Amino acid sequence: ISFGVGEPDFDTPAHIQTAAAAAMLQGAGKYTAVAGIAELRAAAAAELSAVHNLKLSADNILVSTGAKHSIYNLLMALLDDGDEVIVPTPCWPSHVELVRIAGGVAVLAEQRSEDGFRLDPELLGRLITPRTRALLLNSPSNPTGVVYDEASLAAIARVIRDRGSSDLLIITDDLYRRLVYAPTIWASLCRVAPDLARRTLLIDGVSKTYAMTGWRIGFCAGPRPLLEAMQALQGQVTTNATTIAQHAALAALTGDQAPVEAMRAEFDERRRVMY
Numbered sequence: 001i002s003f004g005v006g007e008p009d010f011d012t013p014a015h016i017q018t019a020a021a022a023a024m025l026q027g028a029g030k031y032t033a034v035a036g037i038a039e040l041r042a043a044a045a046a047e048l049s050a051v052h053n054l055k056l057s058a059d060n061i062l063v064s065t066g067a068k069h070s071i072y073n074l075l076m077a078l079l080d081d082g083d084e085v086i087v088p089t090p091c092w093p094s095h096v097e098l099v100r101i102a103g104g105v106a107v108l109a110e111q112r113s114e115d116g117f118r119l120d121p122e123l124l125g126r127l128i129t130p131r132t133r134a135l136l137l138n139s140p141s142n143p144t145g146v147v148y149d150e151a152s153l154a155a156i157a158r159v160i161r162d163r164g165s166s167d168l169l170i171i172t173d174d175l176y177r178r179l180v181y182a183p184t185i186w187a188s189l190c191r192v193a194p195d196l197a198r199r200t201l202l203i204d205g206v207s208k209t210y211a212m213t214g215w216r217i218g219f220c221a222g223p224r225p226l227l228e229a230m231q232a233l234q235g236q237v238t239t240n241a242t243t244i245a246q247h248a249a250l251a252a253l254t255g256d257q258a259p260v261e262a263m264r265a266e267f268d269e270r271r272r273v274m275y
Contacts, residue, residue: 023243031239034231035063066216078134079104
């Protein structure tokens, strides 16, 4: 039993595959806007608005070639050489390496098993310096599986308000948010601390929830000025994410959600066996 790559072993649900095939037959093989097709950006905005209690529009969404690409765009647009990003560890290795690629310094915040692998607010306060540009949170966490509850997020928010500068950003990697198992409930930082929503960057996508890892569609939601910088960068690197995959992602977000619950239930059963 492999505990390596975070990849669902299910096939992409049939209605999503059908939508991709239909899009191809209808000529969806051309360039799109760099930020993605309007319908997908609107669907992502609606989804994230409901999840985080925000009022996002399509203009607040940038579709990229996977969530990893979204984080890359964000860090490249945000960081100057030597800028610091606090990364709780253990973490997904790319969180550290993408900071380094962008010329930044990944400041590692050790999360301990005795603390439930949650970030200690006192440690966070000590790690914030004048060079700190962002905190990168991942909940549910890859690899620890920890889910930050409302109390934990509220404590982190207090530190950000008290110790951080007014332009310190919070990046939330929420790719696993729908793979949560009772009695645990996933919590949104934007709901817990709505005053910090204006400087929170939401990283999301379809890879884990819909068994679409290879389709490579992720998206970022956040303040328009930063998204415009990210879009300018992406325009020189990839242009748009794959057009056909965008139509598949649109079907995933707007179509039947029953396959998602079926996969989640199966993952839960396996989790119980392993536990």
